[in-house]
Structures are given as C-alpha cells and as structure tokens.
Amino acid sequence: MLRTIIAGLKARTARLVLSSVAIALGVAFVSGTLVLGDAMNESLRDEFAKGARNVDVSVTLGGESPSDAKGISPDVLAKIRQAPGVAGADVRGAQPVPLLTTNGKAKPAWAVSLAGNEKLREFDLAEGRYPAKADEIAVDKRTAATAKLTIGGPVVLLGEEDARHTYTLVGTYRQGTNSMSLSGYDHIGLTADAFQALDPERLPYQVVATAAPGFTQQQVVDNVRNAIGDNAFAVQSGADLTEETLERVESQSGEFTSLLLAFALIALVVAAMVIYNTFTILVAQRTRELALMRCVGASRSQVFRGVLAEALVMGLTASVIGLFGGIGVSALLQRVILSFGNAEDAVVRLPVAGTTVLAAFAVGTLVTVLAAVLPARKATRVAPVAALRSQPDSGEEVSRTGVVRVLTAVLFGVIGVGTIVFGLGIDDEEAAMLVSGAGTMALLAAVLVLGPLLVGPVNRVLGALPRAVFGVPAKLASANAGRNPKRTAATTAALMIGVTIVALVTVVANSAKETANAEIDERMPADYTVTSAVHDRPLPEELVGQLAAVPEVARVAPTTTVYGESEYFTGVPTDAIGTLFRPTVTSGSLADLGDGAVAVNADYAKRSGVTIGSTVTVRAAEGVAHELKVVAVVEGQRLSDGIMTLETSLRFPEAAKGYDSILVKLEDGVANGRAAVERVTDPSPLAVLDSAAETKEQLNQQLNQVLGFIWALIGLAVVIALFGIANTLTLSVLERTRESALLRALGLTRGQLRLMLVIESVLMGLMGATIGLVLGIGFGWVITEAVSTDTVSVDLVVPFGQLGVMLAAAVVAAIAAAALPARRAARTSVVAGMAEA
Template sequence: MLRATLAGIRARMMRLLLSSVAIVLGVAFVSGTLVLGDAMDAETKDNFARDTRNVDVVVNIDGDVPEGQPRMFTPEQVDAVRRVSGVASAEGREFVLVPMVHGNGRAKPAAGVPMVRDTKLLPVDLKDGRFPQRDDEVTLDERTAKNDKISVGQQVEFVDKAEQRRKFTVVGVYQRGVQASSLYLADQFIATSASLRSLNPEGAKGAYEIVVAGAAGVSQADLAKRVQDSFGKPYVKATTGEEATRKALESYSKQASSLTTFMLTFAVIALVVAAMVIYNTFTILIAQRTRELALLRCVGADRGQLFGSVLLEAVVMGLVASVVGLAGGVGTAAALQLGVNAMTDSDSAVRVPVTATTVLAALGVGVVVTVLSAVLPARRATRVAPIAALRSQPDSQEEVARTGKLRIAAIALLTLLGGGLIAMGMKAEGDAAMMIVGGGTMVLLLAVVALGPMIVGPINRVLGVLPGALFGVPAKLASANAGRNPKRTAATTAALMIGVTIVSLVTVVATSTKQAGNEAIDKQFPVDYTVTSAMYDRQLPTSLVDALRRVDGVEKVSPGASVQVKLGETYASVDGVTRDAIGSLVRPTTNEGDLGKLGGDTVALLEKTAKAQNLKVGDTVTVSVLDREGGETRKQQLKVVAIYHGRELPEAMVDLGTATRMNPARAGYDQIMVDMRDGVDPVAGKEALEKALASVPTAEVSSAADVKADLNKNIDTALAVVWALLGLAVVIALFGIANTLSLSVLERTRESALLRALGLTKGQLRLMLLVESVLMALMGAILGVALGVGFAWALTSSLSGADITLNLVVPYGQIGVMLLVALVAAMAAAVLPARRAARTSVVSAMAAD
C-alpha cells in the first residue's frame, strides 16, 4: 500500500506542488515574522550591550521620593559615588532639550548629552572624528548627521533661551545605544556641560541615572552594595550592570512580543484561508480518484489504509511546502530589513537568525495545517465502495448532497451567538464594546461560511445573467459549471470572502474614523492657524501676539496658556483661553452651565474630569499648581461654571488671566490661535505668518488642515500596513480559484472535448473558463464587501459615544479598486487552466477515462 501511495504521489507531483502554493505562502508569513522578530531582538540586544558596556553598577531612583527631595541625581551625589571604595569612575547620565535649527530655518528639539570625564561610560561608538573639547564644538549622532546632511567640519545652529542662534562646529559623529535620550527623539548630540547650560539653563534637571565602573578585583554585587549603602535611602536602588541589562531586555521583550503577536495574527488569517484552499483541493482530488480508490478496495485495501494513504500525501505536501515556505520567510525578513534601512537611511546589518524554534514552527504549522485540512477528504475516501470501480466516470455527486440537518443547526447556533454578541457589544463601552462586537462579527462570518453551499447557487444565477446576455452560450455554460457543485464553489469562494471581508471591515472603519476625527477638529477648534513652540519647556513671547495682529489678512488673534495642576485628587492640565475665543475659536460641546462665565476664580471641567471628582456646576474645587518637579505650590479655590465634552480637549479650562495668576513664573503663551479674513489663500496666509515668526525659530505654525493631514496620514499608513498584511490572504484565495479551475479542467476533460466536438471553439472554451473564474471571484468579493460593510456598521455604532460620533462612511473608490483588482486577478488565474483546456486534443480527450 505504501508503494502504491508513493507511486500515486509521483504521478500527481505537479498537481500537488501547484496545490501547495497556499501553504508555502502561509508558512512564509509565519516564519518570516518569527525571523524578523528574532532579528529585531538581536539588534536591540546589541544596542543594550552598548548601553551597559563597561558598566558594573547602575544607580536609579526607584520608589516614592519624599516631598522636598530631588527626583534626579545632583552633581554632588555623582561626586559622592566617585568617592565610594572600589569605584574606578562614575558618571551621571542626563540630557538637555535644545532647539536645533534645520535647513528650513525652523528649530526642532534635540537631546544634548553632556560630555563626561570617562568616555568609556558613554553608551556610544565614535564613528568619525572626536568628542567635543571646547564649548563651541559638538559631536552629532549618526542619524542626525545623515538626516541633515552634515559632516565633520561643518557648523550647526542651536537656539538659546533668549531665542538667539548660536553656531557650533561638528567635530565628530557617533552611533548611539538605547537610552532615555534616544528613545523619544530623532536628533541627538554631545556637547560640553557648560555649552548645554548656556543654551538651556533650566533644562539641566540632573542625572536620571548614575553608571559606575569598578576597580579591578571588585565584584559587581559587592560594588552595588557599597554604592547602595553610601546613599542610605530606600528609594535609591543600585543594581549590577548584568541585572540592569536583564531588566531592560525583559521590558523590551514585552514590546517586541506585542509586535510579533500583531504580525502573527495576520499570519493565522492567511493560514486559515490556506487551510480552506487545501481542504478544497483534497476534496476535488478525492472525487477525481473515485475509480482508483475503488480499485484499491477491490484488490484488498481496507478503509484504514485508504485513510492513511491520503494523509501520507498531505504530510509529503506539507513537508515540501514548509521547507519552501521557510526559505521564503527568511528571504522576506531580509527584504523587509533592507526596505526599512533604505527608508530610514540606516546602515544596520541585515540579520536572518534561523532558530530551531522557527524551523520547528514552520514545519509544524505547514504539516499540521495541511494534514488537518485533509482529514475530512480522507474520511470521504474511506467511503468509496468497490462497485465504483465499474463506473466509467468519476463520481463527485456526494459533494452535491442536500444540506444536512447538522449544518442547518450549526448555522442557526452561530447566527444566534454572533447576533447576541453584537447586541451585547452595542450596550458596552470603550474597548470592551469593540472586543465583544469584533467577536460577534467573527462568529457571524463563520455562519456565512457554513451557509455558503446554500446561497452560492442563487447568487451565481443572478451574477450569470449579464455575462450570459453579453457572451452567449460560453458564459451560460460557465454559470452552469460554477453552480454545478455548490459545496465546491462555496469552499473556493469562502477563502476569498474571508480576506475581502476583513479588508473591507478595516477600510470602512478607518475611513469612518478619519471623517469623525476631521469633523471633531473643525467643530471644536474652528481656527485657521495655531502657533505653538517646538519646545515644551519654552513659551512663546507675548510680543508675538502684536506681531501676528499686524500681518495682512489676520482677523483675530487669541493667545492661550496651559498650567499643570492637581485638581482635587487627580493631576490635570488646565488651559487658559481668552473669553472672546470661546464660542468662536474654541467651541467644545457644553453639557451644563455657561462657558461665557469663565473669568476670575472660575473653571470649566471636562465631563470625565467632573465625573471622576464627583463635581457639578456650582461646586468649588481646590487647584494646586505643580512645579517643574511635580511638587504642589500655589493653591487656589475655583468655582465650576460649566461642564463640557469632546475629544482631545483639556481636563479643565479657565480664563487666560486666571491661568497667568495661577502660574506667574511663566510669562509667555503656550499657543496663539489665529483666524484669517474670508478669501485669504491658505498657503499665502501660512507663509505670511511664518515670515512674522522669523525672529522666533522655535515658533511653528500649524493649521486645522495640517492637523487633519497628520491624522489622515497616520490612519492611511496604518491602513496600508493592514492591507499589505491581509493582502497575502487574498492572494492565497486567488491561488485557490486558479487551483480549483486547474483541477476542474482535468476533471472535465471528456466534457470539454464533447463541447469542442459539438462546435465550441477554442476561444469560446477559454472564455467559458474565464467567465467561470470571474463569477467565483465576484461571489467571494461581493459577499466579502457586504459582510465587511455590515460588520463595520456594527463596530462604528458600538464605538460611538458622547465624545465622538462615528458615522458609517463607505469609501466607494477604494472598495471599487479592490473589486477591480480581484476581477483582474481572477482573469489572470484562469489563463493557464484555459490554455491547457484549449490545447488538449479532442480525440485524446474523448478517449480519456
């Protein structure tokens, strides 16, 4: 029996290889994701190794700091660590935010790292030149130098606290590690401590950690205890360099695993689609081998041997596909790294770590998915009776059997469960609503997949009307072929339907979110331009208000300021706005009270803030202003005069004069809103404002259009990523259509020959198969779009609330393009099967069994 099975595999090798493409793609996705995750992990470990290189002890503030005690390490504390027995050298790690002027003349924040005594404790690798020695020299981070096209010997400009530009000479370029100053900012440089203090005197708050190198012969554990004892404070923790590295890597691993899980989610979707394709393939192959299996039964093969024979074919197919898919995954991971390096102008090495886990996962997933997909067809093979060997044609009528009661019961159960979950999710709030409704949509999707054999017939007849009218007999034959075997057609189209459903769902939800966000921006801040500071710790000078009012075309200018406070028992941001801006430039939706009453000792609260504090209009709340270190300073009693709601709004609003009195140390503004007269060209208006701001490089102009453009760009980028990840599932489904057609051509060899003998031309035969492919693709795509839009409506409805209203917005253009691509791909999938059918000799085909 084994020899017969192996001989059968050799005879059908090309057919099985073509069928295994779906598994190859799925395994490539899984293995590529795992290899990419391992590569990222290895890269980060190298960066962390640089961060803790030559470091024996790391000192951090980890715990509750008593009031009045510094939350950063002072220079005196760093010096004290240097005097501890066994310490060879110690340095405080800190960074100062400084505005760096770029090619367009505007400044952006850059992290300035002070030069240290012991350069071995710097978490960087010097790539060119040297470190700064004078106060007018800097060494740039490699990424910063590449982005601004700056080389050693050139000059860069920074802006000091007085908004004056100062030039520095670049004396070196370095590659950084992973540290606090590099995780959040793209630009970084090293300068002397004196130059950093002169650029931003208030920015040097102290060191966020102290790194220590021990003397020869002193163990890390011993040295850490000595340093810990020297502080004698429970909130100061000294850990060994090895322990600090381990903790940092554990923290990163959680983030990296989230990305890998995200990618693997799409890999699972692709594998589900691939499993459906493989299931359909084996179902067709079993139907076509009815006589062969019956003959094996006649010569003594029992049911167990037939079952094992089919599963052995599945194992061989899965193994071959897994090996090819693993190789494809490695190549994909390398290509992705090359692409990221090209986009970010990075020279990071391309890593393709193929671990035993990745190999086992690829082989296991490929083989298991293939074998599980073949189980039901293999069981069907055991039911072939020996009498079937006497039939002249393969008998595939079992697949057209009536829908069983079990299927109908399963459909009813899934529909009730999915509908119940969606109804429950509609009543929930926040993330819970999204998760419950999302689960309900997936259950309903399974119900539609199970319902497929019952609905493809009517859908096929409707879709076949137009092609039949346009192309005559060949198209009518195609429609009849597509509806001949409902279970087979349903299984073929279901794979495409799943992919298109998820793509449509994500696209519609993203488009609806985009429109809702744009409408919220227009509604809450109907202002043409907003001027802000590129540096969060630098306010805009008050003189800018008059300068902006003098700009031609400006109708209204309204400054604003923010104050960080402790409001009741929670920390909050309070925005100070001018009274004339309320209702015109600032228009939150008021729940109760009157925003026009702001002024003096009054405050308006965001609805969530009021609920959290159990406050209502007329109540009085204690507000404590926070200093730079987060400590409470001035306290004030404010009366609540209004409660409002909306997204992206501050926790509280007060009159601008009140905000100034609350924090008199801050003499400038955090933002200035500008409204232009009707008819002013938006581009010209922005250019005029930027010209008026030329004396303040840190001031930057944004408009509602800019904010919306950023929002739309972020959503479109995320959507493009999802489309790319889901695209593989759609590609696998299209391969399934091509595979079904190819196998159907073999199955209908005599039938095609008879049609040719009756007068059907080669061109008409090709047209028939082309239309059949298009009809199957249309069925899957149309069902997918309908389900995707319906599920999107359920999600957007569940996510709508008081803060934002998500109206269903269907992007007909994008949906249309997706349908067109599916049709073109379906026609391409039909090319080879149609060509094979047309080239087959009529005489030899009529003689085929």
C-alpha cells in the same frame, strides 16, 4: 499499500505541488514572522546593552532619597571616583533643549552628557571625533541629516529665556536603539561641563564606573556603597544593570510580533481552506480508483491512511519551502523597516532558532493533515460498487444536508448577533470593539457554513450579465460554477475571508479619518494656529500684538494651558469663545464662564463626578491651588479636560509664563494671508504655523500608512485564496477533460473554451469578493458603532472608490488565475480528450 501510495504521489506530483503553494505561503508568513521577531529581539538586546557595556558599577538615586533630591551631586561623584577599585567614573544626564535648524526654526532635542572615559561611552562614533572642549558638540547621525548639519559648522541651542548657545560640530555618532531614540527626538552630545552649563541646577541621574584591573565587580560595588552609603542610592553591578536593561527588550518587540502572527493566522486559515478543497476535489476525482482499491482488498483504514500520507508528504514539502521562504520574507521586512532609519548602517539579521524550525514544520504538516482529515474520511465511505458509476456533482448532496447547514448557520448567527448587541452596550471603547469584533467573526462563520446554499442564487445574479454579453461560453461557465456548490463555496470562501477583513479595516480607517477631519474643522474654526515647536517653551507674549497688527489678520486669540494633578485645562479669551473656540454645550451656559469659573468636558465630568454648580480644585505643579465653579459641560472640544477664561488661567504661574498657542482669523477675501502671518512668525525660532488643512493632511497620511501596512499583510491571504481558485480550475480542467473534448466536438472553439474557463474563474472571484465586501461594510458599521461614545460619534464612511478598486483587482486576479488552466484545456486535442477514462 505503500507502493500504491508512492505510485499515486508520482502520478499526481504536479497537482500536489500546485496545492502545496498555498500552505507554503502560510508557513512562510509564520516562519518569517518568528525570524523577524527573533531578529528584532536580538537587535534590541545588542543595542540596549550598549548602555551597560564596560559598566562595572551603576549608581542612581534610591527609594530612600530625600524628596527634594534632583540628582547626584558633585560631592557624591567625587566619592565614587575615590573609592578603591574605581578606574574611572562619569555622570549620565539628559535634558530637553531646543535645537535650531538651518532655517532658524527650533525643534525639540535631547542633550546628553558624554562620558570622558572612552570605555564608558554608550554610543558608536560615526564620523569626526567626540567633543573635547565646552564649545564643541557631537550629534546623532540621523539628527545631522534631518537638521542639515555638517562637521565643522555651527550648532545653535536655545537655553533658558531663549539664550543662544553656539557650538562647533566636531563629530557624529550612532546612538543605536534606546528609550530616547525610540521617542523620535533629535539627539546631541556635550562634554560634562558644557552640559552642566545649559542648566546649572540640573544634576545627573546616574553615575557609571569601570573597575580597575584586579578588582571584581562585586568588590567595586561594595567599595562604592561603603564610600557613599546605601540609604539614598541604588548601587548595582554591571551584570545586574545589563539584566535589568534587557528585561525591557521583550516588551519592545513582542507586541509587533504578536500583530504579525495574528495576520499569519488568518493566512493559515485561508491556506487550510484551500488545502481542504484541494483534497476534496482529489478524492472526488479518484472515486473509481478508491473503489477499485476496495474491490481488490484494501480496507477503509488503509484508504484513510493513504490519503493522509499524501497530505503528510505535501505538508512536509510545503514546510521546507515555507521555512526558506520565511527567511527571505524576514529579510525583506527588515529592509523595509530599516529603510526608515539609517539604511546604510542597517544590518539584516536572520536568526533561525530551533523553535522556528519546529513551528514551521508543525504548522505546515498539522494544517495540511488536519485539512485532509474530512476528505480522507469521505474516501473511506466510497463503496466498491462506485467503481461502476460516474461521480455525481455535489448539488444533490448539498440539498440533502441543507437543514443541518441552516440550523448550524442560525446557531452561529444567534451567537454573533447576541455578542454584537452585548458589545455595543459596553461603555469601555476597547472592550466594546473586541467583543463586537468577536461577534462579527461568528457571523462570518455563519456565512461560511451557508456557503453552498448561497452559491446558486449569487451565481445566477452575477452570471446574468456575462450570459447576456458572451452567450454560450458564459452560460456554460455559469452552469459549471453552480453545479458543484460545495466545491465553489469552498473555493470562494478563502477569498471571501481576505476581502471581508480588508473591507472591514478600510471602512473603519476611512470612518475614523473622516470623523477626525470633522473634529478638526469643528474645533479649529481659525484659519491658522501658531504653536511652539518645543512643548515646554511657551510662545512670547509680544507675538500676539505683532499678529494683531497685521492688516490681513481680523482677530487673534491666545490660549494657555493649566496643568493640575491629573487634569489640564485650556485658557481662552472670553471674546473668542463661540467664535474662534467652539465647544458644544450639553448643559449649563458659556455665558456664565467668567472669572473663577470653568466649563468641563463631558468625559471629565463623568470621570470626576462633577455637575453644574460643583467646585473643582485645580492644584498646579508650583503648589498653587484654586477652586473653580463648574458652570457648563461641553462636548466636541478635544484639547483638554475643560476650558476657562484667559484671565482665570493667568492666576496659575505656569500659564502666566506665556501662551500655549495663538488662534489667527484672517480678514474675508484675503489671498496672501499665510505669507503675511509668516512675516511675523518667521523671526521667532519657537513659532510654528499650522492650519486645519495641514493638520488633516498629516493625520490622513498617518492613517493611510497604517491602512497600507494592513492591506499588505492581509494581501497574502488574498494571494493564497487566488492560488486556490487557480488550483480548483486546474483540477476541474483535468476532471472535465472528456467533457471539454465533447464540447469541442460539438463546435465549441478553443477561444470559446478558454473564455468559458475565464468567466468561470471571474464568477468565483466575484462571488468571494462581493460577499466579502458586503460583510466588510456591515462589520465596519458594527465596529464604528462600538467605538462611538457620547462625546465622539464615529460616522460610517464607505470608500466606494477604494472598494471598487479592490473588486476590480479581484476580477483581474481571477482572470490571471484562469490563464494556465484555460491554456491547458485549449491545447488538449479532441481525440485525446475523448480517450480519457
């Protein structure tokens, strides 16, 4: 039996290699994701560990520090430096500070205190040197590029009350990966004295020290603790600091890896369906061979083991190819990710752990073997007498099992509909989306079960136009696509899954985009909004008068923000409410919004349990508290928890410091309004001009990037499905060699034979893509309904243009998938084909 299996593998090498491509792609996705996750984890560990390198002792404020403690005082720093065994100690501190770019506009940045001790510096020097004097500065390499700063040139920072501090840039450094760099802010480094001069009242949050020769970390920790006391401070060793730092790494890379693995799972499911279909076809084609083996004494178990042995060999081969392919996929993904940063400094890491290798082989072999179990069981049922008759198509078999299929599909359908209805009734948006999404997957399973029963009707509808246009070849292609419903359904199911998910994501993303755009139009009726480039620096009050004096400007409306303990409110001039600021009133009246009153958002009202006539106590950070009467509940105003008049907001010290934004409405018919407004805002380093159109463009760009990323991930599943179509056609061509030769003998030309196979491929591609699009649009509606709330209704938007491109791409890909099988069929001579057994 072993020799028979080996001989069979040699005889069907080409077929098995072609079938292995699908599973190899799935394994490559899984192994590539695992390698990428390990690489990200390793990179983050190395980068985060830079903050703890050469640190033997770390001192921070402890849990018993006095409530008014703002940091570590100079006296404590002096005691640490004088402790026995301390070779050097430096402070670490950070504070937000606006950085002026070359165009004179401010942008938020973080200033840090650079260590004087070279061993305690947590950054790597890139160019130049570190600052040594108070008027020198170094910046992160990315910051230098984005702000267009050059070594030797000036760097201007905005201090308190917008005082300008000018420094000379002496060097650039790489800050690596840490919580600050991940925030996306620009980064600058100053000497300890220059850093302290920016805000003399700000104290450092940490002191790090290095041990002198002959002292262990624990000895220095004990000495420092004795010197400063341990009640108000947390003193830990460098080893403990490193361990604490690296504990945060897993969460940084784990979520991204989980996301990729979810898409890898989809690709594997599709690959498993392709493998299942392949073995089903192979078993059907070998009916006579298996029957003859039974005639000469092979038992059912031997036949079963023989088919699984072929699957095992295929799985092992695909696993090896997929593992190496996954390493290449990981390298490519890292290059793409790193291209968004400093590509010239990027290092591609390819750690191949033992678990990755085991996972690749386990996934490849298990998926292949499990997918081949049902075909292998079917092979054991081949009776010896089957060697004497032809293999029938599966149409009759499908009709016999139609009742079981329908009942199974109804079961999945009931579960899916019930889950969706339950999910739509959940108030929590995220939970509703997850539960409803699970229901859509149950409905997808119902459609998959019904697949063989749907092939006939769908094939007749889709094949009507080709039959009318192309005549006999199209009629033959339609008949071929419909005469073996189980095979066609299994082939198109893989493509249907991929297209369904792509269509679902596309519909939801576009619906969210259009809803967000409508919200922007609703809440931003003003032509322009002037905001501060730095969130904690309000706009100067005189800017309002300057804008109002511009002839092209019809109205201006400054707004403020009042922060409470867990809420924040927007202050708006009374005459701007309803014109430049238009919330939707659900109860109460904005006419009552006067001094000492507030209109709250419906979400805030529900969360806080307040109604019309209730009193809301707002406690500001400065300790100021005011009681405000609720006079209205509003919707559609997404900026805060509610609105109050500008006069009411000015009772709070934070709002009285300046304006959060300024709404600008132009005169009707003004053509050069933006230029007129910019003449006022350009001299102010903080003023940033924005419009609803620009806000929508930025939002749309972000959503398109996310959509493109998901398209790329799901695209692999679609590619695997197209390999399945090509594989099915190839095996069908081999199976129908005599039939094709007979058609040629009856007058069918080579070109017509090729056209027949191309149309057959296109019909299968259209089946999968069309059903997938219908399901994707329907499931998209379910998800948009699930995430809709009383305050935000996500309207269904079907992007017919994008979905049309997707359908056209499926047709083109199906034509490409049919190229090699059609070429092979056309090249086979009539005589040789008629001689096939």
